[in-house]
Structure formats: structure tokens, C-alpha cells
Amino acid sequence: MSNKTYSIPIGPVHPSLKEPMTFHFEIYGERIEKVHLAPGDNHRGIEFMGRQRNPIQIIYLAERICGICSASHPFAFCQAVENAMGIEVPEKAQYIRAIIAELERIHSHILWAGVAAHELGFDSVLFLSWRAREEVLDLLEYLTGNRINYGIFMIGGVRRDITSEQITRIKKTLDYYKEIYGKLEDIFLNDPTIALRTKKVGILSKEEAIQLSAVGPTARASGLNKDVRQDQPYAAYADLEVQAITPEVYSGKVNGDVYDRIVVRLLEIVQSIQIIEQCLANLPEGEIVAEEKLVKLLNLIKKAQGEGIGRHEAPRGEVIHYVKLNQSELPEVWKARAPTYNNLMPWIPMLIGQQIADIPIVLASIDPCIACMDRVTILDRKSGQKNILTKDDLHKLSVEKTRRMAQ
Amino acid sequence: MKLNKYFERSLWVFHLNTGSCNGCDIEIVAGLTPRYDLERFGIKLVGSPKHADVLLVTGPVTSKMADRVKRVYAQTPDPKAVIVVGTCGISGGVFYNSYNLSGSIDKVIPVDVYVPGCPPRPEAIINGVLQAWIKLEKLRKTLKDNSPAK
Numbered sequence: 001m002s003n004k005t006y007s008i009p010i011g012p013v014h015p016s017l018k019e020p021m022t023f024h025f026e027i028y029g030e031r032i033e034k035v036h037l038a039p040g041d042n043h044r045g046i047e048f049m050g051r052q053r054n055p056i057q058i059i060y061l062a063e064r065i066c067g068i069c070s071a072s073h074p075f076a077f078c079q080a081v082e083n084a085m086g087i088e089v090p091e092k093a094q095y096i097r098a099i100i101a102e103l104e105r106i107h108s109h110i111l112w113a114g115v116a117a118h119e120l121g122f123d124s125v126l127f128l129s130w131r132a133r134e135e136v137l138d139l140l141e142y143l144t145g146n147r148i149n150y151g152i153f154m155i156g157g158v159r160r161d162i163t164s165e166q167i168t169r170i171k172k173t174l175d176y177y178k179e180i181y182g183k184l185e186d187i188f189l190n191d192p193t194i195a196l197r198t199k200k201v202g203i204l205s206k207e208e209a210i211q212l213s214a215v216g217p218t219a220r221a222s223g224l225n226k227d228v229r230q231d232q233p234y235a236a237y238a239d240l241e242v243q244a245i246t247p248e249v250y251s252g253k254v255n256g257d258v259y260d261r262i263v264v265r266l267l268e269i270v271q272s273i274q275i276i277e278q279c280l281a282n283l284p285e286g287e288i289v290a291e292e293k294l295v296k297l298l299n300l301i302k303k304a305q306g307e308g309i310g311r312h313e314a315p316r317g318e319v320i321h322y323v324k325l326n327q328s329e330l331p332e333v334w335k336a337r338a339p340t341y342n343n344l345m346p347w348i349p350m351l352i353g354q355q356i357a358d359i360p361i362v363l364a365s366i367d368p369c370i371a372c373m374d375r376v377t378i379l380d381r382k383s384g385q386k387n388i389l390t391k392d393d394l395h396k397l398s399v400e401k402t403r404r405m406a407q
Numbered sequence: 408m409k410l411n412k413y414f415e416r417s418l419w420v421f422h423l424n425t426g427s428c429n430g431c432d433i434e435i436v437a438g439l440t441p442r443y444d445l446e447r448f449g450i451k452l453v454g455s456p457k458h459a460d461v462l463l464v465t466g467p468v469t470s471k472m473a474d475r476v477k478r479v480y481a482q483t484p485d486p487k488a489v490i491v492v493g494t495c496g497i498s499g500g501v502f503y504n505s506y507n508l509s510g511s512i513d514k515v516i517p518v519d520v521y522v523p524g525c526p527p528r529p530e531a532i533i534n535g536v537l538q539a540w541i542k543l544e545k546l547r548k549t550l551k552d553n554s555p556a557k
Contacts, residue, residue, distance in 0.1 A: 013423060013475050020424055020472060041471045042426045045505040052504060064501050067430025067526060111433065114440075130440035137437075148430045148526050395454065 005033055010359075012041040030355045035348045050334040055081050055155060055301055055323070056294060058334065062321070063149045065336060068111065071104040072314030073336065074153035076321040079234060081155045084308030084325050085300065089235070090287040093157035095279045098236035099170070100144065100152055101312065102272040102279075106177065107136045108315035109265045109272075112367045113188060116262065119360040120197050121399030125187055132180055139173040142166070155297060157289030167280055174273050181270060188262050189250075196405040198258035202350040202362035205256055212345040216317020217268065218366045220246050221261040223254035228313040240278050245271060258365040265367075302329050314339055316367050340366070357397040417449030418540055421459035421483065425476055425512065427466025430526035431493040435463060438529035445533060456482040461539050464512050467495040467502045473509035480516040486546035488539040490520040492532055497521050 006027040012020035020041035026034035046065055050058045055077075062073040075097060082089060110133040117125035137147045144150035144160060152158050162170075188194055204214065209222035219226050227244035229237040245267045247253070247260040254260065291297040310321045317339030324333040343366040350362050424432055439445050439452065453459050456479045468476055480489070489512075494500035496512040512518055519542055522535035 012472065013479060020426065020475075041469060041475075042424075042466075043469055043471070043507050044426055044467065044502050045507045046502075049502065049505055061501055064428045064430070064495075064525070067428040067433060070430065127440050130437065131442060134437070134440075134442045147528065148434065 004028060008356075025351075025356075025359070027356060030357075032351050032354050032356070032359075035351045037344055037347065039344070047334050047336065051330055051332075054298060054329045055325075055331060056298060058331070059153055059155070060149075060151065062336065063151065063153075065338065067148050068108055069104070069314050069316065069319070069338070070149045071100050071153070072312050072319050073321070073338075075101055075235075076310040076312040076314075076319045077323070077334075077336070078153050078155050079310030079312065080308040080321040080323040081301075081310075081325070082308065083310060084306045084323050085155075085304040086306075087156045087290050087300075089157055089290060091236075091284045092161075092286045093288045093290075094235040095283050096158045096160075096162055096288065097153070098240070099162065099276050099279050100140070100150065100158075102275045103136055103140055103143075105272045105315045106269055107133055107140070108367075109269050110136070110184075112265060112315075112364075113184065113262070116258075116361065116364050117188075117194075119364045119395070119398060120194060121395070121402045122194070128187075129184065132177075132184070135173055135176050139170060142169060154289055155301075156291050157287070159289070161288050162283070167283070170276065170280060174276060177269070177273055181266075181273075184269075185266055188266060193402055193406045194262075195259060197361065197402055198262060198365075200255070200257055201358055202258045202354060202365050203256050204346050204350050206254070208349045209256070209346060212349075213342050214317075214346045215339045215342045216314070217261055217264045218317065218343050218346060220244055221254075221264045222256035223248070228311050228318050232311065234311065236279060237275075239282065240275055242271070242275065258361055261365045298329065301325065303327060316340055317342060355401075357401040360395065360398050417451070418461060418536070418543070419451060419453045419459050420461045420463050420536070421454075421456045421479070422452055422463045423456075423465070423476065423479055425464060425466040425472045425496070426469035426508075427493060427495065431465040434526045434529050435465070435492065435532055438532045443529045443533060445536065450536060456480075457484065459483055460487060460543060461536065462487065462489045462516075463492060463536075464489060464496055464516075464518075465492045467499050467505070468509045468512055468515050470507050470509050473515055476512070476515050486543055486550055488519045488543045488546070489516060490522060490535050490539050491518050492522045492527060492535065494523050494525045497523055500525055 008025040008027055010023040012022045022038040024036040025032055046061060050061055059074045059077060062077040063070045065073045110129050114126040114129035140150060141147045143162065143166060144152040152160055204222045206223045209219050209224050223246055225244045225246060229242040230244045245264055247263045249267060250263045304325045305327050307324045312319050319339055320337045322335040323331050326332040354362055422435060437443060462483055491497055491512045495502050498511055499508060502508060509515060520535045520538045522531050524531055
């Protein structure tokens with residue numbers, strides 16, 4: 001049997017990815033037998049660089065770990081430093097943090113929905129959802145000054161206030177999303193073509209999700225009731241009612257397939273809108289940062305000693321930052337663990353037994369931002385024959401399968 | 408500037424991520440989708456450098472990617488233009504003192520247009536593509552004039 005399998009390397013050059021990454025697939029006919037992952041192409045040594053900068057500078061470095069999660073990493077990092085130093089964050093700042101984090105979740109999930117549609121050959125939906133996403137980017141730019149890499153987080157609070165006139169604008173955008181949500185849900189959950197391509201594809205069972213410590217929507221779609229905002233509330237989430245969303249809410253049962261991951265992410269958009277509305281209704285008055293003067297803050301950091309942990313439920317799952325301060329301007333240790341790191345291993349049970357044409361949608365289903373692949377080389381070991389499959393060919397295979405199934 | 412002069416044929420772009428944080432990458436896609444809509448000019452992302460006129464490179468070049476960047480550049484047919492999107496590809500940006508970078512992109516392959524910003528706005532990326540287009544048409548013309556067939 002083994003001499004009849006093909007070996008397919010994918011990557012590391014694939015456009016519009018978070019990380020260039022290399023995969024090796026062992027294929028028998030059309031079926032995937034084995035998957036090997038080889039990450040590391042995107043290693044920039046961020047934690048090493050962090051040890052040469054002071055914590056205030058690290059906030060901006062943490063933002064650039066990932067351009068899509070640019071609120072999640074500084075959120076977790078600031079919490080870690082506050083935890084280590086024992087800083088109390090003003091209540092209003094905690095609410096503003098939650099609002100920004102939830103706005104980011106809306107933008108990230110809509111982005112993902114578009115990418116997933118693109119992988120199925122549904123490009124009109126990609127354009128529709130990315131058009132819808134521009135509204136939340138406009139709002140984030142209005143609130144923070146930037147479309148991406150917001151630069152709003154600061155140790156001990158936030159850097160910009162949300163004023164009452166800004167609240168009207170936030171509500172306007174939320175109304176827009178409530179209006180178009182029905183449309184998005186109709187396209188993704190009721191369309192027979194999407195259901196054909198995503199149901200019973202890339203299944204991750206609950207046991208596997210626990211064993212491989214999946215996080216975020218990937219874990220919740222497999223029926224794990226797991227959400228940091230629910231299990232260990234932080235910032236404003238302690239005052240709000242956040243329930244982890246599992247596909248049971250929608251369909252009454254858990255399959256753990258790609259379709260369930262779409263369900264979870266779509267429902268989380270609604271949840272985020274509700275959280276922001278709750279935040280706006282209860283927005284307290286007062287300070288937005290514990291220590292306004294940066295020099296004074298830096299002096300406090302220089303004197304501080306201790307360890308701290310910050311956890312946040314990013315759009316892709318739980319992100320953890322660990323910081324150790326030792327009476328110095330520079331942190332002694334800084335460790336960041338991003339959710340995609342946990343979700344890499346669940347790829348293997350998801351992919352085994354699937355077809356080559358399903359690779360793009362299964363890879364995309366954990367939302368690693370792997371949107372497309374540059375090239376695939378099919379090497380027939382027996383004859384030594386070499387065929388090059390570009391990302392276009394792979395995409396074409398996927399589109400053809402959609403057409404075939406729709407007939 | 409007469410814009411029509413430069414619209415001889417559609418411009419196809421290959422996007423290469425050399426270790427970017429993804430911020431520039433999503434702004435490039437935002438540039439192609441309805442709000443900014445580069446596709447109405449026939450500009451589109453292609454899946455292989457062999458089909459591309461322009462290389463759109465993002466990110467600081469990590470050591471593991473340096474060789475791949477050179478190979479992708481070699482596979483792009485002439486005449487070609489290279490656009491660097493984002494500060495970290497221009498100078499290293501926020502990652503300037505990393506141990507795992509092969510330096511800015513212009514140390515690895517020749518660069519024609521720089522688009523600074525972390526990340527640059529889609530408008531800036533569109534402007535960068537336009538500059539590359541103008542340069543490319545000039546290159547194409549020189550190649551045509553100097554071709555031995557003439």
C-alpha cells in the first residue's frame with residue numbers, strides 16, 4: 001500500500017496567509033492518509049525582541065504578532081503586566097477594552113466567512129462579506145484612529161475614551177450589522193451548495209478536541225463548552241452574560257464538521273453585537289487609565305517584581321501571555337501563546353480521510369488565515385513523474401467539486 | 408498625467424508573504440474588494456508567479472523565506488515590477504532587531520516601488536500599484552523598441 005501513496009508538499013509560499021507554512025500530505029488516490037506539519041517560516045523571534053524593550057514598547061510589538069488579532073495580543077499582554085504589577089484598571093477602561101475586542105471579533109469572523117466562501121468557489125459571497133466588513137473597520141478607525149493595529153491599549157487602561165457622541169455612531173454600525181446578519185445567515189446556513197460542501201467534512205470529535213486541546217470556535221464547534229469569557233471572566237466580561245456558543249443552539253446536535261464551525265462563528269457575530277450593546281448601556285463614568293504619565297508608569301515597572309498571566313478569548317480562541325518582571329526596565333521573560341498554535345494539531349484528524357479538493361476548506365475552517373496555497377507538487381514515487389499544482393489548480397479542484405455536487 | 412496611456416493590458420499581481428503579520432495582507436484584499444475595487448481595472452491576484460506582472464511583497468524576510476523569495480522572483484517573467492507593502496519590508500520596522508531576519512526586501516531582490524505604513528491604507532496600496540504599472544509600461548516599451556525582431 002505504502003508505495004502507492006503520493007507525497008504532496010504544500011507551501012510555504014501561499015498568498016494572503018497569516019503564516020507561510022509547509023504541509024506534507026501522503027495521498028492514496030484522492031484520499032489523504034497522513035499529514036505532516038512543518039511550521040516556522042514566519043518565525044520573527046518576537047519574544048526575543050520583547051526582552052530588549054520595555055513593556056510599554058512591547059504593546060506595539062504585541063499588536064504586530066498578528067494584524068487580524070491586533071486587539072487580542074495587546075489585551076492579553078496588558079493584563080499580564082497588570083497582573084504582575086498589581087495595577088487596578090479603571091472600570092471604564094475595562095468596558096472600552098471589551099468593546100474594541102468584540103468589534104475585532106465581528107471583523108475577524110466576517111473576514112473568515114468571506115475567505116471560507118472563496119475556498120468553496122463562491123466569490124460573490126467573498127465580495128459581499130468583505131464589503132460588509134468595511135463598516136466595522138470604519139468604526140474602529142473612528143474610535144481608535146487606525147483600521148488595523150489599533151494602538152489603543154495601554155498598561156493600566158486604554159489610550160482613547162469613548163464619548164457620548166461616539167456611542168451614537170457605534171449604535172448605527174451595530175444596526176447595520178443586525179440588518180445584514182439575516183442575509184449572511186441565509187447565505188451560509190440555508191444554501192444547499194455550502195451545506196453539501198461543508199457537512200460531514202473535516203470532522204473533529206469532542207474527544208479529539210479535548211485530547212489535542214483545541215480552543216475557540218474550533219473547540220466549541222465540536223461541542224466543548226469552553227470560552228474564557230465564560231469560564232474565567234476578565235475585564236468587563238465579569239459584569240456581562242457571556243455563554244459559550246456550541247452548534248446545539250442552532251441545530252440541536254453537534255457534528256463537529258466545517259458546517260458547525262460556520263454556525264458557531266455566525267452566532268458569535270450576534271453575540272458580539274449583544275455584548276457591545278450591554279457594554280454601551282452600562283458604560284461607567286470615570287478615568288480611562290490608571291497612570292496617565294508614561295514616565296511614572298515606566299518607573300513603576302522598573303521597581304516591580306513578579307509574574308503575571310493574561311488570558312483573552314481572541315476571535316480564534318484563547319490567547320495567553322506570560323510576563324516576568326524583575327526590577328528592571330526590560331521584562332525577564334515574555335511568552336505569548338496564540339490560539340492557532342493549539343488548533344494546528346486538530347488539523348490532522350480533520351484532514352485524514354478527506355479528498356484533496358477538501359484541503360482548502362478544511363484548512364480554512366479553523367481560521368488560521370490560510371486562504372490559498374501557492375503550489376502543490378504531486379510526486380509519483382513509482383514513476384518519478386512530477387506534476388505541479390498551483391493554488392489556482394487546487395482552487396479549481398475545489399470549485400469543480402462544488403459544481404459536481406450541486407448538480 | 409494621462410491615465411489611459413498606461414492601460415495597455417490588465418495587470419496581474421502575485422502576492423508574496425515573507426513573514427508579515429497579516430495586517431498588510433488583509434489590506435491588499437480590502438483593496439480588491441468592493442469598497443476600493445481594484446478589480447474593476449482588471450487588476451487581480453493570481454496564484455502563480457509565472458502568470459504575474461507585478462510581485463507584491465509584504466513582511467520582513469525571515470531567514471527561512473529568503474531563498475523562496477529569490478525563487479519566486481526568478482519565476483516571474485520579464486518585464487516585472489516589485490512593490491514592497493509595509494514598513495517592515497522596507498526597513499524591518501518594528502522587527503528591526505530580530506535574529507531571524509535576512510534584512511529588508513531590497514537586500515534580497517530588486518524593488519521598484521515602496522509603500523510605507525504599518526499597515527498602509529488600501530488607497531496607498533492602490534497608488535503603489537499604479538506607480539508600478541507606469542514603470543512596467545515603460546519597461547515594456549523599451550523591450551519592444553530594442554527587440555531584435557524589429
